[in-house]
Amino acid sequence: MKRYETLARDISDSILAGTLKCGDQLPSVRVASTSRGVSPSTVFQAYYLLEAQGLIAGRERHGYFVVANGHGLSPVSTAAIPPRAEITTVDVSELVFEILASVGQRKVVPFGSAFPSPLLFPTAALARSMAEALPKQDRWSAVDTLASGLPALRREIALRYLINGQQINPDDIIITNGAMEALNLCLMAATKPGDAIVIESPCFYGALQALERLNLKAITVPTHAETGIDLVALEVALQEHRPSACWLMTNFQNPLGSSMSDEKKQALVNLLAAHEVPLIEDDVYGELYFDNLRPTPAKAYDRHGLVMHCGSFSKCLAPGYRIGWTVPGRLFRQVARLQLTTSLAASSPAQEALALYLSRGHYDHHLRMLRSTLAGNQRKMASAIARYFPAGTTAMEPAGGYFMWLKLPDSTNALQIQRLALEQDISLAPGPMFSPRRDFTNYIRLNYGHIWDEQAEAAVATLGHLISHRR
Amino acid sequence: MKRYETLARDISDSILAGTLKCGDQLPSVRVASTSRGVSPSTVFQAYYLLEAQGLIAGRERHGYFVVANGHGLSPVSTAAIPPRAEITTVDVSELVFEILASVGQRKVVPFGSAFPSPLLFPTAALARSMAEALPKQDRWSAVDTLASGLPALRREIALRYLINGQQINPDDIIITNGAMEALNLCLMAATKPGDAIVIESPCFYGALQALERLNLKAITVPTHAETGIDLVALEVALQEHRPSACWLMTNFQNPLGSSMSDEKKQALVNLLAAHEVPLIEDDVYGELYFDNLRPTPAKAYDRHGLVMHCGSFSKCLAPGYRIGWTVPGRLFRQVARLQLTTSLAASSPAQEALALYLSRGHYDHHLRMLRSTLAGNQRKMASAIARYFPAGTTAMEPAGGYFMWLKLPDSTNALQIQRLALEQDISLAPGPMFSPRRDFTNYIRLNYGHIWDEQAEAAVATLGHLISHRR
Numbered sequence: 001m002k003r004y005e006t007l008a009r010d011i012s013d014s015i016l017a018g019t020l021k022c023g024d025q026l027p028s029v030r031v032a033s034t035s036r037g038v039s040p041s042t043v044f045q046a047y048y049l050l051e052a053q054g055l056i057a058g059r060e061r062h063g064y065f066v067v068a069n070g071h072g073l074s075p076v077s078t079a080a081i082p083p084r085a086e087i088t089t090v091d092v093s094e095l096v097f098e099i100l101a102s103v104g105q106r107k108v109v110p111f112g113s114a115f116p117s118p119l120l121f122p123t124a125a126l127a128r129s130m131a132e133a134l135p136k137q138d139r140w141s142a143v144d145t146l147a148s149g150l151p152a153l154r155r156e157i158a159l160r161y162l163i164n165g166q167q168i169n170p171d172d173i174i175i176t177n178g179a180m181e182a183l184n185l186c187l188m189a190a191t192k193p194g195d196a197i198v199i200e201s202p203c204f205y206g207a208l209q210a211l212e213r214l215n216l217k218a219i220t221v222p223t224h225a226e227t228g229i230d231l232v233a234l235e236v237a238l239q240e241h242r243p244s245a246c247w248l249m250t251n252f253q254n255p256l257g258s259s260m261s262d263e264k265k266q267a268l269v270n271l272l273a274a275h276e277v278p279l280i281e282d283d284v285y286g287e288l289y290f291d292n293l294r295p296t297p298a299k300a301y302d303r304h305g306l307v308m309h310c311g312s313f314s315k316c317l318a319p320g321y322r323i324g325w326t327v328p329g330r331l332f333r334q335v336a337r338l339q340l341t342t343s344l345a346a347s348s349p350a351q352e353a354l355a356l357y358l359s360r361g362h363y364d365h366h367l368r369m370l371r372s373t374l375a376g377n378q379r380k381m382a383s384a385i386a387r388y389f390p391a392g393t394t395a396m397e398p399a400g401g402y403f404m405w406l407k408l409p410d411s412t413n414a415l416q417i418q419r420l421a422l423e424q425d426i427s428l429a430p431g432p433m434f435s436p437r438r439d440f441t442n443y444i445r446l447n448y449g450h451i452w453d454e455q456a457e458a459a460v461a462t463l464g465h466l467i468s469h470r471r
Numbered sequence: 472m473k474r475y476e477t478l479a480r481d482i483s484d485s486i487l488a489g490t491l492k493c494g495d496q497l498p499s500v501r502v503a504s505t506s507r508g509v510s511p512s513t514v515f516q517a518y519y520l521l522e523a524q525g526l527i528a529g530r531e532r533h534g535y536f537v538v539a540n541g542h543g544l545s546p547v548s549t550a551a552i553p554p555r556a557e558i559t560t561v562d563v564s565e566l567v568f569e570i571l572a573s574v575g576q577r578k579v580v581p582f583g584s585a586f587p588s589p590l591l592f593p594t595a596a597l598a599r600s601m602a603e604a605l606p607k608q609d610r611w612s613a614v615d616t617l618a619s620g621l622p623a624l625r626r627e628i629a630l631r632y633l634i635n636g637q638q639i640n641p642d643d644i645i646i647t648n649g650a651m652e653a654l655n656l657c658l659m660a661a662t663k664p665g666d667a668i669v670i671e672s673p674c675f676y677g678a679l680q681a682l683e684r685l686n687l688k689a690i691t692v693p694t695h696a697e698t699g700i701d702l703v704a705l706e707v708a709l710q711e712h713r714p715s716a717c718w719l720m721t722n723f724q725n726p727l728g729s730s731m732s733d734e735k736k737q738a739l740v741n742l743l744a745a746h747e748v749p750l751i752e753d754d755v756y757g758e759l760y761f762d763n764l765r766p767t768p769a770k771a772y773d774r775h776g777l778v779m780h781c782g783s784f785s786k787c788l789a790p791g792y793r794i795g796w797t798v799p800g801r802l803f804r805q806v807a808r809l810q811l812t813t814s815l816a817a818s819s820p821a822q823e824a825l826a827l828y829l830s831r832g833h834y835d836h837h838l839r840m841l842r843s844t845l846a847g848n849q850r851k852m853a854s855a856i857a858r859y860f861p862a863g864t865t866a867m868e869p870a871g872g873y874f875m876w877l878k879l880p881d882s883t884n885a886l887q888i889q890r891l892a893l894e895q896d897i898s899l900a901p902g903p904m905f906s907p908r909r910d911f912t913n914y915i916r917l918n919y920g921h922i923w924d925e926q927a928e929a930a931v932a933t934l935g936h937l938i939s940h941r942r
Contacts (some may be wrong), residue, residue, distance in 0.1 A: 097808055118610040127605035130820060134598035139589040140577060141791070177793075178647045181814040193664055193686070209812040215664070320612070320819030322648075323938060337568060341680040343652040347818030348791030349601060 003038055004045035004357075011046065012055055015066055016158060018167060026056060026064040036218045041102055052361030054163040061088050067163075085221045085237035087196055090212040090436040096205045099418065103427045109459040111428030115319050116402050116449030120373060122357075122366050126318055129360070130353035138237070148336055149175025149325070150351040156358040157311070157325055159417055164294050172327050174336055179284045179312035179324035183247070184210055185342070186280045186308040186326055189334035190245040191216055198246035200229055200274075202405075202434035204254045204282065207247050211436075218436045225396045225405060228253060228260035231267055238275045245278045251295040252285035255405045255434050255445035257398025262296055269301040277306070278331065278338055284312045284324075287367055290375040291401040305329030313354060316367060321350040374449055381448040384457055388464030402449030408467055412442040420466050426459045474509055475516035476830075479524075482517065486526055486537055487629060489638060497535040523832030525634040530768030538634075544820070556692045556708035558667055560905040561683040567676045568890065574898045580930040583889075583898030586790050587873050591844060593828075593837050597789055600831070601824035608823055619807055620646025620796070621822040627829040628796055630781070635765050636756040643798050645807055648817045649899060650755045650783035650795035654718070655681055657751045657779040660805035661716040662687055669708055669717035671700055673876075673905035673914070675725045675753065678718050682907075689907045690714055692930055696867045696876060699724060699731035702738055709746045716749045721768040723756035726876045726905050726916040728869025733767050747776070749802065752914055755783045759920045760871040761846040773908075776800030784825060792821040820835060845873050845920055852919040855928055859935030873920030879938055883913040891937050 001009070014020040026047070027031070033040045047064050095302040103112045110117075135413045137170035141150065148154070154170040161168040176182040183206070191197060191214040199207050201220035211218050219241050222230045230249055237243065251259045252269075260268065272279050283297045299309035308331060312324035323346055328335040339345070357363065381404060382397055392409035408414065421428055429447075431440025450456065472480070485491040495517070497503070504511040518535050521527045528538045541823065574583045581588075612621065619625070625641040630637040654677070662668060664686040670678050672691035682689050690708050694700045700719055708714065721739075722730045743750050754768045770780035779802060783795035794817055799806040810816070828834065852875060853868055863880030872941040879885065885901035892899055900918075902911025921927065 043636075055672065093808070093812070098799075100811070121610075123608070123610055124606065127602075130605055131598075131602035134601055137594070137598075139592075139594055140765070177652075177814040177818070178816075180812075184813050189683075202820060206812065213659075213809065213812055322814070322816060322818045337564070338684065340568070340571070341651075341684055342655050343648040343793070343814060345649075345791075347648070347793045347821045349820050349824065350818045355818065444522065448784070 004042045004049065007036060007038060007042060007046040008049045009299045009359075010048060012053070012159060012258065015055055016162060016170075018085060020066050022066050022165075023250055024066045025062075026066070045099070049361050050240050052364060053159065053358075054364050057113045083249070085198075085219050085233050085241070086201075086243050087217055087219045088436050090208050090216075090218050092205065092433065092436055092438060093209045093212050096209060096433050097343060099429065099433055102422050107425055108422070109426040109455060110450050111446045111459065111463075112429045113450070116370070116374065116447075117451055118319060120449070121318060122362070125362060125366075126321075126353055126357055129351060129357040133222055133352040133356040134349055137348070141348065147299050147340060147345060148353055149173070149346060150348065151357040152359070153351045154325075156355050160358075161327075164296065164300075166297075166300050168327055172329075172332060173325050174328065174332070174339060175346045175351060176324045176326060176339065177343055178314050178322040179282065179310050180206060181339075181343065182310040182312070182324045182326035183280060183282055185335045185338045186278075186310060186328055186331070187211075187214065187216075187245065187247065188338050189328065189331045190278045190280065190308070192244070195244040196242045197242050198234065198248070198277075199436075200248050202255055202440050203247075204249065205433045207282075207346055208434075208436055217389065220436060223248075223253065223256060223258065224257045225258050228258045228264065229268070231264065231271060233388065234268075235271060238271070243277060245280055246272055247280040247282065249282045249285070250298045251283055252288060252398055252401035252403075254285070254401070255403055255429065255431075257396050257403055257405055258387075259295055259399060260298075265296065265298040266301040270305060273304050273306055278329075279307045281307055281309045283309060285401040286311070287316045288371060288374060288402065290371060290378075295400070299327065302329065305376065316370060317357075317363065318350070318354065321354065322347065323350050323354055339379055363412060371400075374400075375454045376445065377402070377448040377450075378404065378452075380452045381446065381456075381460065384460035385464070388461045390464065390468040393467070402447055404446045404448060406444050406446060408444065410442055412467055412470075414441055414444050416470060417444065417463070417466055420464055424462055424466075426462060428463070473514045475520065478507060478509060478513060478517040479520045480830075482521060483524070483526055483630060487633060491537050493537050493636075495537045495806050496533075497502070497537070499534055500667070520832050523835065524630065524716045525835050526630065556669075556690050556704050556712070558673075558688055558690045558712050559907050561679050561687075561689050563676065563907055564680050564683050565903065566909065567680060567904050570900065570904055573893050578896055579893070580897045580926060581921050582930065582934075583900045584918045584921070586786065587841070587845065587918075588922055589790065590922060591841055591920070592789060593833070596833060596837075597792075597828055600828040601820060604823040604827040605820055608819070611802055612819065618811060620644070620817060620818065621826055623795075623830070624822045624826040624918050625796075626824050633831075637766065637768075637771050639798055643800075643803060644796050645799065645803070645810060646817045646822060647795045647797060647810065648814055649754065649785050649793040650781050651677060652810075652814065653781040653783070653795045653797035654678070654751060654753055656806045656809045657749075657781060657799055657802070658685065658687075658716065658718065659809050660799065660802045661749045661751065661779070663715070666715035667712050669705065669714045669719070669748075670907075671719050671724065673726055673911050675720065675901065676904045677799060678753075679905075679907055688750045694719075694724065694727060694729065696729050699729045699735065700739070701717060702735065702742060705739075705741060709742070709748060714748060716751055717743055718751040718753065720753045720756070721769045722754055723759060723869055723872035723874075724899065725756065725872070725875055727880060728867050728872055728874055728876055730766055730870060731769075736767065736769040736774040740778060744775050744777055749800075750778045752778055752780045754780060755786050756872040757782070758787045759842060759873065761842060761849075762870055766871070770798060771925050773800065779806075787841060788828075788834065789821070789825065792825065793818065794825055842871075845871075848873070848919040848921075848923045849875065851923045852917065852927075852931065853855075855931035856935070859932045859934065861939040873918055875917045875919060877917060879913045879915065881913055883938055883941075885912055885915050887941060888915065888934070888937055891941060892934055895933055895937075897933060899934070920923060
């Protein structure tokens with residue numbers, strides 16, 4: 001480690017430990033240089049690195065300040081008429097598998113894909129981090145720090161929380177084989193077969209498949225395209241069905257793109273805490289915001305260790321690395337043990353490479369570019385849809401992520417459109433994938449996270465034509 | 472890819488496809504050079520690479536021959552008096568977790584460890600493979616060939632099977648996050664909660680924990696330290712308890728070190744097939760043999776797709792990489808789908824690095840060194856035990872792996888010895904970890920897979936002293 005990296009690490013450790021708090025001024029370069037016995041340029045380099053990592057910020061003529069903490073609240077969402085929750089068994093896996101299998105071919109326009117384009121990730125920089133990190137790897141760490149993940153990576157993840165205003169102890173983080181494993185471990189820790197679980201309607205099909213696999217019943221609670229889950233309906237569901245857990249996405253929900261306001265997140269956490277129900281919070285799109293600040297996770301309002309926050313690098317940095325994590329709160333021990341007996345640990349080279357990459361402060365730069373591309377693509381797709389889709393189509397334009405949820409004219413059969421589109425080498429995700437009873441028959445989810453080109457534009461036109469003529 | 476690598480790959484593809492069969496002679500260097508339009512030295516290099524990979528062998532003055540196939544049979548094991556199988560619920564996880572937690576400290580002599588020493592693995596060579604493979608990685612493969620694993624690695628694993636005489640199609644292999652995930656996916660695919668499963672007695676504690684987690688009942692079948700599971704007792708258990716699956720280790724069983732003869736493996740496969748019971752075959756130690764040939768897996772005798780063979784690189788090449796695999800036979804589709812909904816896929820950088828490392832033909836050289844070290848360590852540990860342990864101790868000296876299973880004098884309490892040893896910074900695995908009802912109270916398993924030095928020698932002496940004075 002170079003001298004400035006050591007200094008930067010000392011300072012970030014102080015921030016992580018709470019010794020340096022948000023708003024605290026760092027010593028001037030001159031003072032730090034004297035007190036640390038290093039050159040002024042070493043101090044400058046350390047401060048630049050910390051700034052790139054988002055931990056401190058320079059203010060002109062005033063020096064450097066710690067900025068790692070929370071942000072203001074966004075406005076309360078408008079209330080909606082609360083339809084009732086429904087309890088049901090889940091039987092959608094077969095449909096989901098069929099459709100996922102159809103997406104995998106490269107010649108297909110990937111509107112049905114679950115990932116952004118792999119061309120948008122810093123593959124080469126990650127490969128360099130890997131090449132640099134592996135030869136330095138502590139050989140013993142391959143066998144004796146398997147459990148819960150590489151300490152250096154858990155530290156970097158804790159720093160990301162800190163930048164967003166949350167004090168998370170690195171020891172409370174468990175690194176997993178992608179967020180999918182994190183979510184599944186949390187679900188297993190919180191439930192036993194036959195239990196009922198609150199999910200959103202519509203919701204991520206992976207949640208539906210997990211429920212089906214673990215013989216859990218689904219309590220579907222209506223979820224609004226702008227403001228997220230309906231809290232009134234949720235409260236009724238909690239009283240009537242006594243669920244073991246609630247699994248939802250607070251930010252850029254898949255497929256809706258909806259985000260809950262901070263007040264609503266807080267109300268959600270309080271409501272669930274009053275019923276002693278753990279919240280499994282799937283926050284894999286949280287870093288892909290188009291506004292100025294990362295939306296807060298519900299975890300930030302957790303006072304009882306009941307929120308099991310799950311994140312991942314798969315959607316915003318390194319899809320193939322399969323590195324996610326969870327901060328499972330009071331069920332930490334159960335989750336850790338379940339991991340030990342199911343997959344043991346996540347892959348160590350991937351963890352080493354990500355830890356080094358993050359410590360170098362490259363991540364935020366990459367994220368800014370990625371967000372800007374995604375936001376631009378959303379505008380292009382929205383405008384193409386407006387041009388080519390029939391009247392009666394409505395589209396949500398979420399403030400982050402890379403999915404657009406479209407309501408097609410009432411009589412449209414999304415599954416039929418999906419099959420016809422695939423014949424023309426265009427994939428899409430039909431609404432019934434996102435519901436335990438295959439509802440949302442006239443909805444589709446389109447992915448705008450791929451390179452926007454003439455082929456994409458033409459594919460939207462083709463879809464519009466199919467929808468106009470086939471319902 | 473260099474010219475000789477392309478040529479070697481063409482030839483290994485022909486072997487894989489069965490076009491070139493065991494015993495077939497390869498064209499002479501002169502002929503191949505002419506027919507392929509490459510230089511003789513390119514042909515030589517290709518043949519050397521294939522020889523390093525174990526696919527062909529040169530015979531003096533006769534040229535090169537394909538050698539990838541099976542080997543002779545080992546002698547039939549002696550029969551033993553068959554005690555009866557028992558059916559029971561499993562409640563050992565807590566004990567296992569306690570003991571595993573005690574093993575993790577570096578100052579502790581790691582006789583209780585589950586892994587060989589990380590210093591015995593080719594960490595630097597793997598890091599070089601990684602540094603070379605990642606920049607060449609197809610960026611799309613990170614998102615669209617996630618399922619079932621990297622084709623290049625599945626091909627290399629199929630070649631390993633071929634060297635040992637088995638024709639396995641790369642498409643029938645699923646790469647997993649270590650063998651632990653492979654075994655768990657196979658178990659989930661073959662069972663539903665409440666089912667009864669045949670396991671060995673004693674058996675790998677990971678199997679016990681998996682059963683406990685999935686609410687499965689254990690049918691424990693007596694297993695002999697030399698010859699493996701008792702087939703007579705197994706047959707009775709199959710008739711009486713109608714299990715959903717049988718999970719066992721055919722080669723260098725953990726903890727016993729026992730291996731089944733080829734005839735017995737064949738009889739096992741036939742017996743289970745007659746009852747339509749899938750065999751989950753945990754073969755993670757199979758490459759660590761001390762004799763001349765790799766022992767055959769039971770999978771080699773599978774005619775009905777009922778054997779779910781599970782392997783791994785964690786015990787013999789790269790523990791932290793978490794790459795294992797399964798060839799699940801007729802339950803392939805169920806296993807693949809379970810993986811998609813639990814962890815999605817194994818980490819792609821680890822797969823890329825291993826595929827390249829294996830393709831270069833380095834693996835067998837490394838394995839030869841590793842086996843020789845382990846065999847030497849076993850002799851040293853056995854001789855130290857003979858010197859320091861009290862009369863009444865008996866030890867199995869398996870023909871592979873890195874575990875020695877010891878029966879201590881009858882009145883010895885292995886759990887007490889484990890605690891006392893840990894106070895002296897020596898770990899060990901007490902017998903009760905390997906049984907659903909915590910039997911084997913006077914047995915211990917010792918790991919000889921670490922560097923054998925004066926500290927190890929002294930630790931055996933300390934253990935001997937503790938056992939002599941504390942029973």
